[in-house]
Amino acid sequence: MIDLIKTMFALITKYKNLLWLGISKTLILGIVGTVVGLLIGLVVGALRAICMKKEPTEKTWIKLLKKIVNMILNIYITIFRGTPMMVQAMIIYFGVYDFGLHWDSFIAGLVVISVNTGAYMAEIIRAGIQSIDKGQEEAARSIGMSDWQTMRYVILPQAIRNSFPSIGNELIVNIKDCCTLSTIMITELFYQAKTIAGSTYKTVPAYMIAAVIYLILTSLAAFIMRKLEKRINHTESNYFASATVVENQEGK
Amino acid sequence: MEKVIEIKHLAKSFDKLEVLKDINFSVSKGEVVSVIGSSGSGKSTMLRCINLLEMPDSGEIFVNGKNILDGNINQHRKEVGMVFQSFNLFNNMSVIENCMIAQIKVLKRSKEEAIKIAHENLKKVGMDAFADKPSTQLSGGQKQRVAIARALCMDCQVLLFDEPTSALDPVTVQEVLDVMKKLADEGMTMVVVTHEMAFARDVSSRVVFMEKGIIVEEGEPKQLFTSPKSEALQRFLGRFVNQ
Numbered sequence: 358m359i360d361l362i363k364t365m366f367a368l369i370t371k372y373k374n375l376l377w378l379g380i381s382k383t384l385i386l387g388i389v390g391t392v393v394g395l396l397i398g399l400v401v402g403a404l405r406a407i408c409m410k411k412e413p414t415e416k417t418w419i420k421l422l423k424k425i426v427n428m429i430l431n432i433y434i435t436i437f438r439g440t441p442m443m444v445q446a447m448i449i450y451f452g453v454y455d456f457g458l459h460w461d462s463f464i465a466g467l468v469v470i471s472v473n474t475g476a477y478m479a480e481i482i483r484a485g486i487q488s489i490d491k492g493q494e495e496a497a498r499s500i501g502m503s504d505w506q507t508m509r510y511v512i513l514p515q516a517i518r519n520s521f522p523s524i525g526n527e528l529i530v531n532i533k534d535c536c537t538l539s540t541i542m543i544t545e546l547f548y549q550a551k552t553i554a555g556s557t558y559k560t561v562p563a564y565m566i567a568a569v570i571y572l573i574l575t576s577l578a579a580f581i582m583r584k585l586e587k588r589i590n591h592t593e594s595n596y597f598a599s600a601t602v603v604e605n606q607e608g609k
Numbered sequence: 610m611e612k613v614i615e616i617k618h619l620a621k622s623f624d625k626l627e628v629l630k631d632i633n634f635s636v637s638k639g640e641v642v643s644v645i646g647s648s649g650s651g652k653s654t655m656l657r658c659i660n661l662l663e664m665p666d667s668g669e670i671f672v673n674g675k676n677i678l679d680g681n682i683n684q685h686r687k688e689v690g691m692v693f694q695s696f697n698l699f700n701n702m703s704v705i706e707n708c709m710i711a712q713i714k715v716l717k718r719s720k721e722e723a724i725k726i727a728h729e730n731l732k733k734v735g736m737d738a739f740a741d742k743p744s745t746q747l748s749g750g751q752k753q754r755v756a757i758a759r760a761l762c763m764d765c766q767v768l769l770f771d772e773p774t775s776a777l778d779p780v781t782v783q784e785v786l787d788v789m790k791k792l793a794d795e796g797m798t799m800v801v802v803t804h805e806m807a808f809a810r811d812v813s814s815r816v817v818f819m820e821k822g823i824i825v826e827e828g829e830p831k832q833l834f835t836s837p838k839s840e841a842l843q844r845f846l847g848r849f850v851n852q
Binding site: 510 | 638643660662682683686690692695701709711714715756760
């Protein structure tokens with residue numbers, strides 16, 4: 358046991374630079390993937406929620422458009438949720454080469470993880486939207502707000518708050534699962550551990566280092582997400598600045 | 610008298626259940642119409658049809674002489690204010706933001722103007738002191754008064770109330786009814802679906818009694834409450850007298 362820890366420390370000092378590079382790539386992949394994925398998820402989830410309901414006075418072509426959009430988004434979600442990210446990475450990375458284009462594997466990795474997360478986020482956001490009381494939407498529509506305005510100012514802010522724990526979950530999953538992107542030669546943490554193990558034949562210590570670092574990263578992510586969640590729940594309203602406070606006091 | 614709302618042959622059913630059968634009814638400017646009747650008689654559905662929250666199956670509804678099924682639905686909705694049984698204040702906004710958001714986004718008013726109008730209307734319902742409170746922290750009666758202010762901020766021609774006091778306790782019911790009475794005195798056109806017989810009798814200028822999807826009887830509150838003609842209304846009112 359003590360031997361193992363000693364070897365681990367020896368490896369860490371020796372391969373410090375390699376590990377730092379791995380950590381930074383893993384973090385960038387995880388965070389960018391989650392943030393961009395969330396943005397994709399917001400648009401796709403909101404679009405799906407809008408497309409799934411019927412307006413009383415809408416024209417036939419709008420109905421048809423909604424159906425088509427909903428179908429396309431459905432296909433996107435089905436494909437990217439239903440196939441492994443590793444396979445997606447291979448197809449997208451090498452697929453672009455087939456078109457005669459050259460691109461950096463790290464960029465490819467960012468694209469893959471974002472698009473993949475987007476599919477999950479879309480479903481998380483849609484569930485968040487569905488959890489909002491129908492009265493909120495009716496109230497917004499009854500004072501003349503459009504579909505998008507209702508989504509943007511009333512439903513989505515509440516939906517994001519409700520689905521915040523799931524969004525944090527996605528961040529943790531992404532930090533761990535971007536290790537599958539090592540298949541397209543992205544030098545993230547898992548790849549570096551593999552390199553260390555390969556060149557020293559100290560397999561268990563090398564992967565133990567990776568495990569400990571992953572654990573620290575995910576715990577940190579969980580901690581930050583919990584803080585953020587508390588903060589979001591405390592600022593009940595954040596749409597307008599509280600300029601009205603001043604005015605109120607003047608009025609008294 | 611100028612007619613604000615005119616409903617002609619309105620019918621609506623949910624699947625096989627006929628909720629409204631051939632409703633004909635109109636509201637003139639400045640009138641306060643109370644719609645009474647037992648639960649499931651179609652009162653709320655009729656009200657929701659006026660705001661197109663429910664789509665009528667057949668028939669026509671005119672607001673200010675315009676057919677509401679023609680043209681922009683959002684344009685129509687902003688002219689008709691609606692107050693709900695469950696308040697439905699936007700939970701992610703403060704009291705004043707609730708009153709401002711649609712002014713800015715729908716009526717395209719400037720922020721300063723929206724704040725001014727919001728304060729005016731909040732004062733009217735006695736909630737201006739709470740302007741910067743989160744809307745989730747209010748009591749039921751307070752929420753409902755803010756909801757009324759939110760509708761008033763849109764300068765709507767007519768206010769629809771869908772059982773505004775049904776989710777409140779007897780004491781807070783009064784604070785909401787007082788606000789509604791004040792609006793009625795100011796000449797606001799209102800259609801109120803209610804179970805508050807006292808309000809229907811004392812405040813409204815006309816009472817409509819619905820039963821099983823049709824308007825059974827309508828008329829002056831005094832005459833309707835003291836000498837109901839139809840048997841259904843007699844039975845309905847009998848229950849309230851017995852209490």
